[in-house]
Amino acid sequence: MYEKSILIIGAGPTGLTLAIDLARRGVNFRLLEAADTPFQGSRGKGIQPRTLEVFEDLGVIDQILAAGAPYPKFRIHLGPLSMRAGSLGSSKPSTERIPYPNLWMVRQSRTEEILRERLHQLGHEVEFSTALANLEQSDHSVHATLSNGETVHAEYLIGCDGGHSAVRKSLGLKLEGEAIDEEPSVVADVEIKNLDRRDWHIWPSLKGAAIGLCPLPNTQFFQLMAKAASIGDNIEQAVFKVTGHRIERIAWRSIYQHSVRMVNRYRVGRVFLAGDAAHVHPPSGGQGLNTGVQDAYNLGWKLAHVVNGGPASLLDTYESERLPIAAAVLGLTKHLHQTRSIKRGDATNQLALHYRTSALSSGHTLGDLSPGDRMPDRRIGNSRLFELMRGPQATELQLPDGTKILIRPDGYIASISQKESTDYAGMPIQQIR
Structure with a gap:
């Protein structure tokens, strides 16, 4: 009980x-x-x-x-040749509004x-x-x-x-x-020696059965990704045949269907x-x-x-x-x-996801901010807004022109108005001026 x-x-x-x-x-x-x-x-x-x-x-x-670490660049292997390509992640600098601008692995x-x-x-x-x-x-x-x-x-x-x-x-x-792929894929964490850990290695195939090996930060492993049919029952043998590199150990593996x-x-x-x-x-x-x-x-x-x-x-x-x-x-x-x-x-960074049509969003827009949007970070004296907001409470940010931005406990804007809030759905509010 x-x-x-x-x-x-x-x-x-x-x-x-x-x-x-x-x-x-x-x-x-x-x-x-x-x-x-x-x-x-x-x-x-x-x-x-x-x-x-x-x-x-x-x-x-x-x-x-x-x-973790930033996402590495791709290195495409074509026979004896290889070339570097782009990355799934970005390398943007942090800003006052966006302290963490890049995908992290x-x-x-x-x-x-x-x-x-x-x-x-x-x-x-x-x-x-x-x-x-x-x-x-x-x-x-x-x-x-x-x-x-x-x-x-x-x-x-x-x-x-x-x-x-x-x-x-x-x-x-x-x-x-x-399902959006006819055949399943395999993912595994494998240990491979003498493979450059600075890049995400890709061995493409004319039949679409590529093998990818992505270095996992602060480990000795690469994440292996491939079509299950191209790997078969013997991962070690299939990887050596395509890449010329030997798998020393398989720490974890899984097969999944893209859906x-x-x-x-x-x-x-x-x-x-x-x-x-x-x-x-x-x-x-x-x-x-x-x-x-x-x-x-x-x-x-x-x-x-x-x-x-x-x-x-x-x-x-x-x-x-x-x-x-x-x-x-x-x-x-x-x-x-x-x-x-x-x-x-x-x-894909999910910063622009919003709740603008929610019953919990009200008021008017302010510049590029609307009720329901993620509240950006900003400097407040010697602190950051995100630091001051940390914790379970709602927060009201009062601006010099009298505008009040009421921020939900999950960091999204509840309202933008001239009216000061005394509570949020019965929840206490911390006020920041």
Whole structure:
């Protein structure tokens, strides 16, 4: 029995982000993971600029930056010849408005490890080897049966348990969409000696069965990517035949189908879906992990406020804000996969994603800012706005001309007006002049 709580199913990046956000707001929760041990692979290695801002707010940005590196340039190998091409990432300088302008590469297992360490600092742990067996819900609570036989009663349950989500299946929801490649691909973390780690190596094929080897920062591994059919059952033999380099060790591998799929609902009663449980993406554009983290970042403050007595209607905005973004991101990743372009620009950094049509957005525009937009960083005296905003509260920035910018706890603009706010949906506001 575990009353007055939130139950999070799945401890990947999405579940960990949600848990950290709830922990720093003093909300009672449990974070369960069906696997016996933490994930060990590199799968979602690209962290977008907006997610880096989220990680700053959660208190892990220094560790994330230390664990990663900018994306390397491609090196295309054609027989005895090779040439350098562009990069999936940019090399823009930081600005006052955008402190983290570039895509950052961190092995997913290391990102999760950093998030678990932060959760530990906040006094919480992941419960491994604990899966959801069954769930039922009433108007007032969710009743979950776990794989160990325990019955848990919680106020809300959040399914962050990936593409094969047990939570989603228990709700009778389906990932609707399509496969966008006829054959699956393989991804693996491999150790290869005497291969230059400054570049992302590509061996193209006239049949489209290219092999890619991307150096993973602060490890001895390369991430291998190829069509499963071209690799076959013997990865070592196939890689040596194409590249001339020998694999010393395979640390992790996975086979996946390129698909664009999502649910048509993010919420059923007191149960919510987030991350890959609600939408699955091809790796093109590095959107999957980032969209999941930002699902959790949108939901965390709303759950906390409602549990602490705020209006329950606030939770309705989770689906209305995040479902259209997932649909747009799926369209983008499908386009990038099909065109195979390495040009990304601002389309994938997620800084321009907004909630302008949300019921939580009101007021007028101010220059290039509109209610619902991400609030840019700026200098405030000897500090940065992002530093002053860090934490669970809403913030009101008062400008010299009398304009007030009310900023939600997740860093998006709630309103721009001349009226001073005393609270935000019953939530205290810190005022910055």
